[in-house]
Structure formats: structure tokens, C-alpha cells
Amino acid sequence: MNTYDSSYVRIPAGALKDTVTTCLKSHGISDSDAEVVADVLVAADLRGIESHGVARLSSYYLDGLKAGGINPRPHRQINSSARSIFVLDADNGLGHPACHQAMNRCIELAENDGIAVGGVKNSNHFGIAGYYAMQAAEQGMVGLCLTNSGPLVLPTYGRRATLGTNPIAVAVPAGDSPPFVLDMATSVVPIGKIEVHRRKEKPVPISWGADAEGLPCEDPDTIIEQGALFPLGGTDRTSGYKGYGLAAVVDILSGVLTGAGFLTAVGSADDPGTTGVGHFVAALRVDAMMPLDTFGSQMDEFIDQLQSAPLAADCEQIYVAGQKEHLQYEKNLREGVPLHPKVHRELVSICQSLDVPAPETCR
Amino acid sequence: MNTYDSSYVRIPAGALKDTVTTCLKSHGISDSDAEVVADVLVAADLRGIESHGVARLSSYYLDGLKAGGINPRPHRQINSSARSIFVLDADNGLGHPACHQAMNRCIELAENDGIAVGGVKNSNHFGIAGYYAMQAAEQGMVGLCLTNSGPLVLPTYGRRATLGTNPIAVAVPAGDSPPFVLDMATSVVPIGKIEVHRRKEKPVPISWGADAEGLPCEDPDTIIEQGALFPLGGTDRTSGYKGYGLAAVVDILSGVLTGAGFLTAVGSADDPGTTGVGHFVAALRVDAMMPLDTFGSQMDEFIDQLQSAPLAADCEQIYVAGQKEHLQYEKNLREGVPLHPKVHRELVSICQSLDVPAPETCR
Numbered sequence: 001m002n003t004y005d006s007s008y009v010r011i012p013a014g015a016l017k018d019t020v021t022t023c024l025k026s027h028g029i030s031d032s033d034a035e036v037v038a039d040v041l042v043a044a045d046l047r048g049i050e051s052h053g054v055a056r057l058s059s060y061y062l063d064g065l066k067a068g069g070i071n072p073r074p075h076r077q078i079n080s081s082a083r084s085i086f087v088l089d090a091d092n093g094l095g096h097p098a099c100h101q102a103m104n105r106c107i108e109l110a111e112n113d114g115i116a117v118g119g120v121k122n123s124n125h126f127g128i129a130g131y132y133a134m135q136a137a138e139q140g141m142v143g144l145c146l147t148n149s150g151p152l153v154l155p156t157y158g159r160r161a162t163l164g165t166n167p168i169a170v171a172v173p174a175g176d177s178p179p180f181v182l183d184m185a186t187s188v189v190p191i192g193k194i195e196v197h198r199r200k201e202k203p204v205p206i207s208w209g210a211d212a213e214g215l216p217c218e219d220p221d222t223i224i225e226q227g228a229l230f231p232l233g234g235t236d237r238t239s240g241y242k243g244y245g246l247a248a249v250v251d252i253l254s255g256v257l258t259g260a261g262f263l264t265a266v267g268s269a270d271d272p273g274t275t276g277v278g279h280f281v282a283a284l285r286v287d288a289m290m291p292l293d294t295f296g297s298q299m300d301e302f303i304d305q306l307q308s309a310p311l312a313a314d315c316e317q318i319y320v321a322g323q324k325e326h327l328q329y330e331k332n333l334r335e336g337v338p339l340h341p342k343v344h345r346e347l348v349s350i351c352q353s354l355d356v357p358a359p360e361t362c363r
Numbered sequence: 364m365n366t367y368d369s370s371y372v373r374i375p376a377g378a379l380k381d382t383v384t385t386c387l388k389s390h391g392i393s394d395s396d397a398e399v400v401a402d403v404l405v406a407a408d409l410r411g412i413e414s415h416g417v418a419r420l421s422s423y424y425l426d427g428l429k430a431g432g433i434n435p436r437p438h439r440q441i442n443s444s445a446r447s448i449f450v451l452d453a454d455n456g457l458g459h460p461a462c463h464q465a466m467n468r469c470i471e472l473a474e475n476d477g478i479a480v481g482g483v484k485n486s487n488h489f490g491i492a493g494y495y496a497m498q499a500a501e502q503g504m505v506g507l508c509l510t511n512s513g514p515l516v517l518p519t520y521g522r523r524a525t526l527g528t529n530p531i532a533v534a535v536p537a538g539d540s541p542p543f544v545l546d547m548a549t550s551v552v553p554i555g556k557i558e559v560h561r562r563k564e565k566p567v568p569i570s571w572g573a574d575a576e577g578l579p580c581e582d583p584d585t586i587i588e589q590g591a592l593f594p595l596g597g598t599d600r601t602s603g604y605k606g607y608g609l610a611a612v613v614d615i616l617s618g619v620l621t622g623a624g625f626l627t628a629v630g631s632a633d634d635p636g637t638t639g640v641g642h643f644v645a646a647l648r649v650d651a652m653m654p655l656d657t658f659g660s661q662m663d664e665f666i667d668q669l670q671s672a673p674l675a676a677d678c679e680q681i682y683v684a685g686q687k688e689h690l691q692y693e694k695n696l697r698e699g700v701p702l703h704p705k706v707h708r709e710l711v712s713i714c715q716s717l718d719v720p721a722p723e724t725c726r
Contacts, residue, residue: 115448117478239551246547285445
């Protein structure tokens with residue numbers, strides 16, 4: 001679990017959501033869309049994924065809305081030429097409500113036919129992919145969510161950032177255990193981890209990033225300014241071409257197949273222009289294959305077997321995907337959403353500029 | 364591409380398929396099932412994946428058939444409780460015809476509804492996962508094929524082999540380019556690569572495998588006899604928990620969801636007993652989302668952009684998934700299927716014991 005030092009400011013989840021919703025509405029976002037975005041951002045902070053939470057409110061979303069790069073009042077349309085598949089045109093609105101709507105549509109279709117998939121085009125950054133996969137898990141379905149993103153990752157044997165960190169999220173309901181939730185970038189690490197090492201002036205492990213020549217590099221400045229991230233696996237010697245292949249699959253399904261941008265045509269979330277991001281979602285109804293309660297107890301056994309496997313030297317616990325985030329979620333829901341003091345100051349300043357009351361802190 | 368030294372024996376693909384088919388039929392396999400198995404095994408050798416080709420005929424299949432661990436005349440049944448999803452019970456037969464049938468069923472269903480998925484339970488080793496994904500690509504669909512397998516891979520922070528190398532295969536049709544075909548184990552390397560280093564008495568790169576304590580290890584003997592493989596990504600420091608998470612997803616979909624075995628309950632392919640393997644397949648009709656010719660030209664552009672990206676120092680070419688295997692396939696189809704002399708001798712010996720004529724070699 002994350003450690004939050006005493007400088008972090010804790011805010012009740014409900015109050016924080018209300019504030020974020022109000023800030024978005026002041027930028028012309030509809031009530032219902034603003035509520036979805038706020039829920040996704042606060043969910044990230046609750047789950048301990050600070051890099052995708054309220055910290056990004058200005059740089060990824062409000063700045064784009066102010067600059068006109070993101071459409072505040074999109075007219076979203078669903079086109080479908082077959083029964084269990086569709087493409088949602090997000091009309092260059094925020095990614096969160098578009099992907100939330102697409103997953104809800106998938107869930108509806110899968111109720112009837114067992115499985116459905118949807119693409120989203122003309123979209124923008126949508127926060128954590130795991131949020132949308134979990135929508136399905138809450139309905140007794142396996143949920144899948146993919147998205148492409150601005151180029152940061154090199155292809156194996158290449159030296160330029162050509163692919164996004166293109167995450168894969170899969171959520172699976174369990175019985176008594178929390179759901180299995182894998183939510184992973186297809187790079188070794190996100191760019192944020194390199195930035196943390198840069199701030200601390202520390203070298204990064206050797207297979208995280210490359211220099212301008214595409215060679216493994218330990219210097220965070222060089223990686224950020226001239227280099228690129230390695231795909232999961234690192235160099236070819238440790239099978240980095242597998243991570244590169246996965247990143248390509250995510251871009252094909254989210255970008256090429258939906259008619260969105262792909263590869264270097266995808267804009268970066270912190271650039272206030274139009275990004276042309278695409279997403280891909282799927283929902284699979286478990287009880288079309290096996291009774292849900294049987295599946296739940298089998299998943300509990302699956303999780304239990306992994307957690308009770310013999311430990312490696314000096315290790316204390318084997319985790320299952322989503323477990324750390326679930327524990328973090330429960331703790332933060334009780335104690336308040338932890339905001340880094342810098343993030344809190346920025347939120348207060350946004351509120352002041354919009355003449356919106358800042359959220360009360362805990363205690 | 365692979366290099367085959369002059370000791371390799373080349374056999375015309377058709378003749379090799381006929382021989383393998385005849386050997387399987389002598390073990391009680393039906394004509395149509397034997398033809399599918401032979402096609403899958405020879406396709407692996409044609410594509411340069413020797414570890415999954417004719418080399419495994421005895422150890423993975425004929426030995427199991429002789430020992431009674433594999434059912435030569437399975438009665439396969441498809442059960443479905445929703446329109447676009449089903450489970451095929453392979454009745455403990457060979458995995459190849461079961462998965463081939465499941466993918467064909469998926470393709471049929473996806474013709475109507477755009478997407479379909481199928482699970483396979485009570486199955487056995489099925490060769491290369493990419494073969495089944497490519498069935499869909501040949502029909503203008505995106506194909507997905509997953510399978511679980513006997514335990515070889517440790518979970519992050521664990522020390523015992525608990526998961527299989529659980530491959531992920533995705534095939535996507537293109538326009539003028541060969542199809543995109545990703546077919547990758549979710550471990551850093553397959554066990555075969557450690558075995559090659561053992562035979563050559565060479566240390567392995569540090570993140571491929573672990574010793575009995577779950578710590579990174581360079582000695583192939585230790586890894587094979589007491590240790591385990593690392594999941595894609597290696598140790599936790601280089602995000603091995605992502606490869607572990609992907610291996611778990613494959614086991615959940617192929618094993619838990621289908622009602623097959625999972626984790627350590629899955630038998631190894633070279634153990635002649637029943638393995639309880641499960642597979643998972645999906646087919647997505649491209650033109651339910653975008654006209655197939657538009658998609659094909661966009662895929663060509665996607666592939667071209669990756670291949671023309673700037674090269675890393677001392678690198679000659681950026682490859683796209685499946686491209687090396689496609690070139691190898693075309694070359695081997697012209698020049699004959701290359702069999703390692705040991706594999707060829709074993710095949711001749713199988714033929715002699717069954718009173719079947721050995722295949723003529725090329726030239």
C-alpha cells in the first residue's frame with residue numbers, strides 16, 4: 001500500500017467529488033458528465049493511483065476545456081452494424097463519460113447475448129482504465145478496457161517514442177474476495193515513475209527507459225528529454241518485443257479499429273489540443289458460461305491458492321491484481337482521500353479562481 | 364529469421380503432414396482430427412517455431428494416447444446458454460481439433476452478431492495458439508486465443524511454479540501486408556530457451572528464471588531442477604507483476620471460467636496423464652466496426668509507420684508481430700519444412716514402429 005506522509009491533506013470522498021463536479025460544470029460540462037468524471041478521478045485517488053486522480057484535473061482536462069481542445073458539450077452517437085458490437089463517437093468530449101457510456105451499453109448487450117464489445121473514437125484521456133472494467137465486474141461480468149495514448153514508448157529495435165503506454169485493464173468478479181482487477185500500462189513503468197526519480201535526482205533501473213539512441217539508460221533527464229520508455233519486458237534480450245506487441249494490440253483495437261488516431265497521431269493528455277484518443281471495451285457475462293456463485297467460489301480458490309503459494313526469500317506476501325488497490329480504497333474511504341499538499345493547493349486555487357467553495361478537509 | 368544449419372533435413376510440407384496424419388490415425392485418431400493436428404504441428408515448423416512442431420509428436424501427443432491419458436475418439440459437445448458465447452467440452456481429446464472447432468464456431472457466430480467467444484474445457488496441449496487466432500484473421504476477423512498450461516512460472520514474491528506460461532495470441536488481418544500475429548508466452552521466456560542454455564552450458568540472462576528461493580538466477584540447471592520461470596517483466600523492480608497479472612488473466616479465462624483445471628491442477632504436456640487444460644477463443648468481425656478494405660489500408664499504414672520509425676543504435680530493422688514468422692513460413696514452404704536431425708530420426712523411428720512409410724526428403 002502507498003504511504004502518505006503527514007503533509008497529505010485528507011478530504012471526505014463525497015465532498016471532493018462535489019468540488020470536482022462543480023469545477024467541471026463551471027467549464028461547461030453537463031451535470032451528469034461532470035459527476036462521472038469526478039467519480040473516476042476520486043476513485044483513482046481512493047485506490048492509491050495518484051498519477052491518475054485529482055492531480056490531473058487542470059493539466060489533462062480543465063486546460064483542454066479552456067483552450068478549446070476538448071468539447072464540453074459533446075453530442076455522443078452510437079453506430080452499430082451488428083447486434084453485439086458498436087462504435088461510439090465521443091465528439092471530442094472528455095473520455096470518462098464516453099467510456100462509461102460505452103461500457104454501460106456493452107453490459108446491456110451482454111445481458112442478452114453473453115458478450116459484447118464497443119469502440120470509442122474522437123475521445124480524450126479517461127483516467128484509470130480499471131474503472132470501466134470494474135463497471136462490468138460489479139454486474140457479474142468480466143470487463144475489459146483498453147485505450148491508446150500519446151507516444152512515449154519505443155518499438156523494439158527503434159529509438160523514438162512511437163506507441164503510448166496503452167494500458168490493459170481486466171476486472172473479474174470473485175465470491176468473498178474483492179474482484180480481480182489488473183490495470184497495467186504496457187510499458188515497464190509509466191513516465192511518472194521516471195519523473196519521480198528525476199525529482200529525487202536518482203538513477204532509474206536499467207530497463208525502464210532508453211536514451212536518444214534507443215539504448216538502456218539510467219539517467220532520468222536523458223530519458224525524459226531525449227529518449228523513450230521501454231515496453232514491458234525491457235530490451236529484446238528480456239523479451240521487450242512482447243510488451244511492444246501488447247502495446248500494438250491495444251493501439252490496433254482502440255485506435256485503428258475504431259477509426260480513432262493511432263501511433264504518433266494520438267495527442268498527449270497534457271497538450272491542450274485535440275488528442276483523437278480511442279478506447280475499446282468488452283463485457284462478458286459470467287453466468288453465460290458458469291453459474292455466478294460457482295464461479296465466485298472458484299475465483300476465491302484461485303486467489304487463495306496464489307496467496308498461499310510458498311514465498312520467495314525476504315518476501316512477506318503474494319498479492320493478486322487489484323488487492324493492494326482494494327485495501328487502499330477501503331482505508332482511504334474511511335480516512336479521507338489523501339491529496340498531496342501541492343495537489344491540494346492547486347485544487348484550492350482552482351476553486352478560488354472559479355469562485356467555488358474549496359472542500360472541507362477531514363478533522 | 365531462424366538459421367537452420369546444413370544438418371537440418373527438409374521435407375515437403377504436404378508429405379510431412381501426410382506422415383503425421385497417418386501416425387496419429389494409427390493411434391486411433393479420426394481422419395479429420397488427425398488432419399487438423401498435423402496441420403497445426405507443420406504450421407509451427409513452417410513458421411519457425413520448432414518447439415511446438417513435429418518435435419512434440421511423441422512426447423506431447425502419441426505418448427499420452429498410448430498411455431491412455433488422452434482420449435483418441437472424444438465426443439465433443441458444445442453447450443450454450445446465450446447467443447454469442449459457448450463452452451466446448453473436449454472430452455479429454457487432443458487440444459488441436461477441439462480449439463479448431465471452437466474457433467470455427469466463434470467465426471460462425473461472429474458473422475451474425477459481430478463478436479463471439481468460446482471456452483474449451485477437458486482439453487490437452489494444442490500446439491501454437493497463433494494458429495487458431497489466424498483462423499479468424501483469414502476470415503476478416505480479429506482472432507484471440509488463450510490457453511493455460513502446466514505450472515512453470517512463479518507469481519511475483521513467490522518461489523514455486525504456480526502458473527503456466529499461458530500464451531496470448533492475437534491475429535489481425537491487414538491489407539497488402541501479412542496479418543499482424545502476436546503469439547507470446549506470458550513468461551519472459553519459454554522453458555525451452557533455458558534448456559538450450561543448459562545444453563550449451565551457458566548462463567542465462569538474469570531475469571529469465573529463479574532459483575529455489577525465488578531469487579534471480581543465471582544457472583540453467585538450478586532454474587530447471589529447483590526453480591521457476593519469471594513472468595514477463597522479470598522481478599518486481601522491472602514490473603514482473605504485470606506478466607504475472609497477464610498469466611493470471613489467461614488462467615482465469617481459459618481455466619476458471621470454462622470449468623477446466625487452473626493453476627497447479629493443470630497437468631504438463633509431457634506427462635502422459637490427463638492434463639485438464641482449458642482454452643479461450645474470440646472472433647471479432649472487422650467490418651462490423653469499419654469496412655474491411657479501409658481497415659486493411661489503415662493496418663498497412665500502422666505497420667509501415669512502425670517499420671519506418673527511426674532505428675536504435677546497431678539495429679537493422681523494426682519488426683511487427685508475426686512478420687518474421689511469415690517470412691520464415693514462405694521460405695520454408697518453398698524449401699521444405701526444416702526438421703532438426705534428431706527430430707527427423709525420431710519421426711523415422713516412429714514410422715518404422717508403426718509400419719508407416721517415412722516421408723521423402725527434399726532433393
